[in-house]
Amino acid sequence: MCSDNTIALAGSSAISTSDKRTYTVLDIAAILQISRSKAYELCREGQFKSIKVGRSVRASRLSFDEWLDKQ
Secondary structure (H helix, E strand, O other): OOEOOEEEOOOOOEEEHHHOOEEEHHHHHHHHOOOHHHHHHHHHHOOOOEEEEOOEEEEEHHHHHHHHHHO
């Protein structure tokens, strides 16, 4: 993790989270500093709004940020 508004994923450059409307599971894992499987579990449990796009899962940034603020 780089700063409050950027995420650095392995093998890629920093991504501004404020420009995204959705987060990937890898984004969530990086933000929360948890494993990818735990991030998938949070999505499956419905902790925040998420959808499946093909084989990928995307979580609503707004829903995720609201959930995180409540923790």
